[in-house]
Structure formats: C-alpha cells, structure tokens
Amino acid sequence: xxxxxxxxxxxxxxxxxxxxxxxxxxxxxxxxxxxxxxxxxxxxxxxxxxxxxxxxxxxxxxxxxxxxxxxxxxxxxxxxxxxxxxxxxxxxxxxxxxxxxxxxxxxxxx
Amino acid sequence: xxxxxxxxxxxxxxxxxxxxxxxxxxxxxxxxxxxxxxxxxxxxxxxxxxxxxxxxxxxxxxxxxxxxxxxxxxxxxxxxxxxxxxxxxxxxxxxxxxxxxxxxxxxxxxxxxxxxxx
Numbered sequence: 001x002x003x004x005x006x007x008x009x010x011x012x013x014x015x016x017x018x019x020x021x022x023x024x025x026x027x028x029x030x031x032x033x034x035x036x037x038x039x040x041x042x043x044x045x046x047x048x049x050x051x052x053x054x055x056x057x058x059x060x061x062x063x064x065x066x067x068x069x070x071x072x073x074x075x076x077x078x079x080x081x082x083x084x085x086x087x088x089x090x091x092x093x094x095x096x097x098x099x100x101x102x103x104x105x106x107x108x109x110x
Numbered sequence: 111x112x113x114x115x116x117x118x119x120x121x122x123x124x125x126x127x128x129x130x131x132x133x134x135x136x137x138x139x140x141x142x143x144x145x146x147x148x149x150x151x152x153x154x155x156x157x158x159x160x161x162x163x164x165x166x167x168x169x170x171x172x173x174x175x176x177x178x179x180x181x182x183x184x185x186x187x188x189x190x191x192x193x194x195x196x197x198x199x200x201x202x203x204x205x206x207x208x209x210x211x212x213x214x215x216x217x218x219x220x221x222x223x224x225x226x227x228x
Binding site: 041087098103105 | 116
C-alpha cells in the first residue's frame, strides 16, 4: 500500500517562507505531486517531481529525494490567499490512481 | 485546459433516498475516472476507479452496492449513493485521466459535491 505523512498544521507570517514536508512509503514510485485545496474547494495541482531535485514554479518550489523517500513544498513570499490545505500525492497501480498524503493546513498570519 | 464539470455542487437529501453525482470531461476523453470522498479536516480517500465501458474497481472497505459507479462514455461518469444515511454526508470529488493527457500530469479534478443527508 501507499503511505504519505505530512505535518498536520503549519503557521507562517505573511511575506515569509514556509516548507511543508512529505515522507512516503510506496510500492513502486512514479513521482510526487503537490496539490492545494481551499476550504470547500477541489484540489488544484501545484507541481510534480519525477526526478530528484528542485522544481520551481513562481513562488512555489517542490523538492524530491527518492533515496530518502522524502519531498517538500516550499512557498515563498507568503500571501494571505496561500492559507489552505496542501497535499502531497503519488500515482500508483496500473491505472495510476492517486493516493493523497495526510494533508497540511497552512495558516498565513499578518 | 482540461476541465471536468461536476454536478451538483451541493445536495441535501433525506435519509434512505438516492443521490446521483455527475462528472463530465469537457475537452478531453476521460478514459479513467477516480472517485474520492473527503470528510471534514481529512484527506481525500479514493473510493473507486472506473474505466470507460467496464466495471469499477472499488477500494477496500467501500461498498460497491451502495456506491454505484457508471462510466458508460468517454465524457461522463456518475456516482450514485444509494439509500443514503447521515454518515454518508461528505465531500465527493471526481478526477479524470484521459486522452489527450491533461496538463496536470494526467489528473483533472471536478469541483466537488457536498452531500448532506438529513
């Protein structure tokens, strides 16, 4: 089976940088994705890492270390609108179904 | 970009009745549809995977007779919650994968359906 662990909550100040970690245990690994979900909304894709290293997309960056079964999402220049839940996720199986991590609720404070 | 339209966005039903949720892929062929359920303050849990024209594959612990999934065409999949009970109240979200692959590395999510059973 798949298991992805994240911290449950993180609080950070507007304008700061925050890192959300994800450790995973999977049978077979294709890559690590990150999604953002605001309360009452659907997940929105943020990034995907298939190989080790850092991927940068604007204020968001994502890092993967396959040897450590670990990844993180880095959010820079935090804005109030970044307050949301963030999920790491992995595709698996023949149909590439996505298993989501436990989720991290980020609260950005003034 | 790839869009999945999910309806209704919210529904309230009486205990014992059935509710149907639809997901339509608007600009691509959804060869595979995933159905998730999310309880408050929890993660998304996969309920089942369906491929166009074949029976759905349910995750362990999900009652296939209670959660009926139909994927009769490449643009439409439905989830019917039969004989709904208050404990079925949840946020249901579909996710599609298909041809051509949506830009989000193969997965496009619907906007979700908030089901409340009273």
